[in-house]
Amino acid sequence: MKMKVLFMNKRNQTLMVAIAIIIVIVLSAFSINSNDGEQKPTSITISASAVLTEVFTDMEEEFEADNPDIDVIMNFANAGSLRMQIEGGSPIDVYAPADRVQMDILASDGFVYNDSRKDFAGSYLVIIVPKGNILNLTTMEDLSKPEVKRIASTDTQISTVGKYAKQSLIGKGLWNIVQNKMIVGDTVKSAMVHVERGEVDAGFVFMTDVKTAKPDSIEVITSVPMSETIYYPIAVVTSTQHQNESQMFVDFVTGEKGSSILEQYGFTIPKHDLEGT
Numbered sequence: 001m002k003m004k005v006l007f008m009n010k011r012n013q014t015l016m017v018a019i020a021i022i023i024v025i026v027l028s029a030f031s032i033n034s035n036d037g038e039q040k041p042t043s044i045t046i047s048a049s050a051v052l053t054e055v056f057t058d059m060e061e062e063f064e065a066d067n068p069d070i071d072v073i074m075n076f077a078n079a080g081s082l083r084m085q086i087e088g089g090s091p092i093d094v095y096a097p098a099d100r101v102q103m104d105i106l107a108s109d110g111f112v113y114n115d116s117r118k119d120f121a122g123s124y125l126v127i128i129v130p131k132g133n134i135l136n137l138t139t140m141e142d143l144s145k146p147e148v149k150r151i152a153s154t155d156t157q158i159s160t161v162g163k164y165a166k167q168s169l170i171g172k173g174l175w176n177i178v179q180n181k182m183i184v185g186d187t188v189k190s191a192m193v194h195v196e197r198g199e200v201d202a203g204f205v206f207m208t209d210v211k212t213a214k215p216d217s218i219e220v221i222t223s224v225p226m227s228e229t230i231y232y233p234i235a236v237v238t239s240t241q242h243q244n245e246s247q248m249f250v251d252f253v254t255g256e257k258g259s260s261i262l263e264q265y266g267f268t269i270p271k272h273d274l275e276g277t
Contacts, residue, residue, distance in 0.1 A: 041071040042245050045091060047082040048074065049098035049160070049232070050187035051123070054212050055265040056096070062261065063252050070245050078187050080158020086111055086237055093240040094249055096232065098123070098206070099160040103233040110238060116247055117235035120254045121267040123206045125164055125224035130198040130217070137221050140168065143202060144177045151181045152191035152203035160230065161188045165204040168224045192218075206230075208266045231270055 048056050053076050060072045075082070079097030083106055086092050095112060097103055100119075106112050129137055135147055143151060154162035162184065169175040185191045188205050195203040196217040210220055234253055236246040252258050259269045 039069070041069050042242050043071040043073055044093040044240070044242050044245050044249060045073045045075055046094045046096065046249065047085065047090075047092045048076055048096040049079045049082070050076045050189045051098045051160075051206050051209060052076070052096060052232070053189065055208075055262055055267065058261050059253060059258060062257060063249060066252070066257075067245075067248065070248070072249065076187075078154060078159040080155070081186075083158075086239075089239070091239075091241075092237050093242055093246040094234065095237055096120075096234040096253070097160075098230070098232045099163070100231060100233055101163075102158075103235060106237075107235070112235040112237055113243075114235070116250055117233055118250070118254045119231040119270045120234050120258070121232045121262050122270060123208045123230055123232075123267055124226060125161060125168070125204055125230070126207050126210065126220045127202055127222050127224060128192075128195050128205055128210065128213075128218045128220050129202050130195055130200075131219055133219050133221065135201055137202060139222055140172055140174065140224065142221075143169075143181070144174050148178075148201045149181060150183050150194075150200040151178060152183045152185060152194040152200040154185055154188055154191055154204075156184075159188070161191065161204050161206065164226060164230065165224065168226065171225065171227075211266045232267075 046056065056074055060074055064070065064072055075092065079099040079102040082095065082097060083102045086095060086106060095103065095106065103112065103117065107114055107117065127140060137148070153165050156162040156166040166175060169178060183194060183200055185194065188209055191203045192205050192209050192213060194200045196214050204224065210218065234250055236243060236250060240246050262269060
């Protein structure tokens with residue numbers, strides 16, 4: 001009798017172990033299926049001019065908080081380089097250059113959706129010097145002084161700052177005098193760093209860049225005369241695989257929240273966009 005009971009107990013134990021194993025397998029399968037069913041966020045890449053680094057980084061955080069199912073990836077460089085990336089087939093969803101001309105080139109070749117395009121912000125150029133202004137520079141004409149040896153700017157062909165700086169210098173009859181003094185960086189941020197470190201005597205930057213400079217590192221000596229207001233456009237790239245999500249980001253940038261963040265960084269907001277005209 002005892003042996004029979006012992007045999008039954010062992011059989012029951014084996015059965016219970018088998019049932020436990022089956023339960024574990026079923027639960028594991030359910031867990032795997034549940035994880036597979038979770039939808040990963042849709043990633044969109046935003047290519048924006050370097051001048052927008054700080055403000056777009058803030059926008060990324062706000063936008064993702066409002067849209068947790070969208071992952072924004074930022075790609076910052078000068079406007080011309082970003083345009084060429086798009087022309088070369090890089091997987092970019094939204095283009096936001098600090099230069100209308102670069103956007104016009106893409107638009108004319110069908111690389112962006114024209115009905116998604118809007119001017120969302122504006123700025124202007126200034127000349128800055130290292131803190132202390134030891135050369136006592138006060139005007140653009142002062143850049144022609146022999147004691148001014150190095151002037152930071154950006155590429156005059158593919159960068160907005162460099163292009164408008166050259167135009168203004170030509171307008172003042174100064175370009176032939178100062179062109180050999182120009183230290184060309186990849187972005188306006190690099191020009192800013194040169195001035196902050198005292199590696200150059202002056203530099204051309206956007207006024208909005210001044211607000212992000214290191215404390216007590218630079219001084220603004222004058223604004224740069226411009227023949228036109230500098231506006232920044234934004235548009236959805238036609239090669240995007242996520243047009244709806246990309247348009248949502250454009251709408252955020254040009255909407256109330258985006259405009260508020262832009263103003264905090266010193267950008268001006270085009271009135272016609274706010275009025276919807």
